[in-house]
Amino acid sequence: MRHEQFVVARSFDADTCTQYGMYRLRALLRYLDAVSATAPADPSTVVLDVPQDDDKVVKKPFVECSVDDVESATRAKRAPIAARVPVPDKARLLFFEDSIFQSFNGVAEVRFTANNRDGTTLINLQGVPMAEVPQLIQALQQGLQAQPSLAAK
Template sequence: MRLMHAMGSDMTLEQARDAMNTLVRQGSTAAHQIGTIYNHVVNRKLAELAGYKSAQDFFTQQVKALSQATLSTYGAVARTFPEAVCTQYGVYHLRALMRYVEVTGDVLNSDPGTLGIDVPQEDGKVLRKPFSDCSVDEMERALRAKKAPTPVRVPVPDQARLLFFEDSIFRNFSGVAEVRFTSNRQDEKTLLNVQGVPMSEVPRLIQALQQGLEAQPSLAAK
């Protein structure tokens, strides 16, 4: 029996910790379940209620085998796709798809595998392929081509920080407002785009961005 089913949606912070540390040993096949538990802790503010400074602080101390960037990725995918889809395509494959549709405005259906992806080829031509036939590398190339006229790779430190910002904004605005967070690369700078923040919630946005800046990655235990 899967841990989420065994414990139910009202699992405590301690149960969440034990479940996540158990699931980590199962590898990438447990990514969706880990992401679901992560979202449960974040949405219900279980860490803060237990006296932790933030959810990131709790995970850094109690789930040391996964970095905050990895947990944010798992959580983002689990919010968007059911477990069966995650198992079929893989969490990082789907995260790349999410970034792609954020830029193109394409609509995801129940089977994301059928979505057409414009993949640049080495000869400069563009080949349209279904998502199910695309590798993660092809998805990254397709994304870069859509975001800018020339391929530009976001530096690794910026990629991690963007995940922290996305997770913090989701956590702070969950149930408050539909805030859209995107990013792009221009003039060798990584730019953030935040839309849909009500004027009355600007202090909340400042708080979310500050938490994203303060979040630190936790390295996997060797």
Template sequence: MTKNNDIPNPYQGLTSDQVLDTMRLLAAEETRNQILMGLLYNYLLDSQLLKGSQYKNPLDFICGHIQEISRSALLIYSAVARAFTQKVCSQYGVYRLRSLLTYKGAAGIELNYEEPGGTVILVPDEKGEVKPKPFSSCTVDDMRAALLHLRQSTPSTSIPAEQRKLVDQFREAVIRRFPQGSPVRVQLRQHKGMVVVDFRAIPVLQVEKLTEALLDLLYPVREVPEAEEVQHTS
């Protein structure tokens, strides 16, 4: 395969500083769009707009009609938009904040949702030496390394990867159902030789939200195949 050198590049002639400035603007706009998509999805999730339709699962509804939207990405946008303000998202980025939420759930730490930058993250260096680092100074790679170290250094290291993945899905599905700053937590642990998942701090009057989240995850409503979607024209 040969490169198509005839495709015009609008950035020809920029200096290195101009490239950085332009990249920052594009990244900020990308983050803004991601968080707005999350807010839009959450609105659909919380509303009754799909009631009575064949699309009772907002994820199927959106991704079934807009194929270029990733399901996993939309769930990330949703979880972050549920937890943090647009200002915080613009400052730290959606994916760094998603990693912070995962770290919070795994480490069982408290989090200041309005000012998360001061959260202490235990990050291993190249030699494996762990040093405390404020979240504001952590990269996405730092957060991944901190999560990996946390999981490897806890007694739950024998928990199969597929079960960890399933609990991560539980956590994402449940947390996005509750408002920003909610104390709700989903944690994985071992008990008497079994792997168990704990749903903590669920408000009594909002237990239904937990039920809905688990039902949507375990028994998703599939979209109607395109061939069955008949467009009526006058």
């Protein structure tokens, strides 16, 4: 008996292993480990948070989950939640990005990215030639002067 089969057999009785199968139950054990829960005698009582293609999460009973559902739910629980850039900052970032693109198009391959860390939006610039720093400052000032709004007109 392989180690994974032993782990499943130790956690569930023979009837449960026959009913759900070793692969599904092993996937369930990995999910339970990711959420710091113990395996119940009856796995049908477990409800998983299964991510969907549209980034929504659906609560789904284990009995309705495929192995892929369980593995997807496990990956989602193990992955850190990406902090999103707040909407007002997104609007400002669009102006910065546009201004930088217009200023450096054909001059240099400047890369502009943004992310959120601990609730603070950070901008990252790469590839700005030293001789073009005055142009970068001007582009950033133009981005600051623009009036951002993501509201529909």
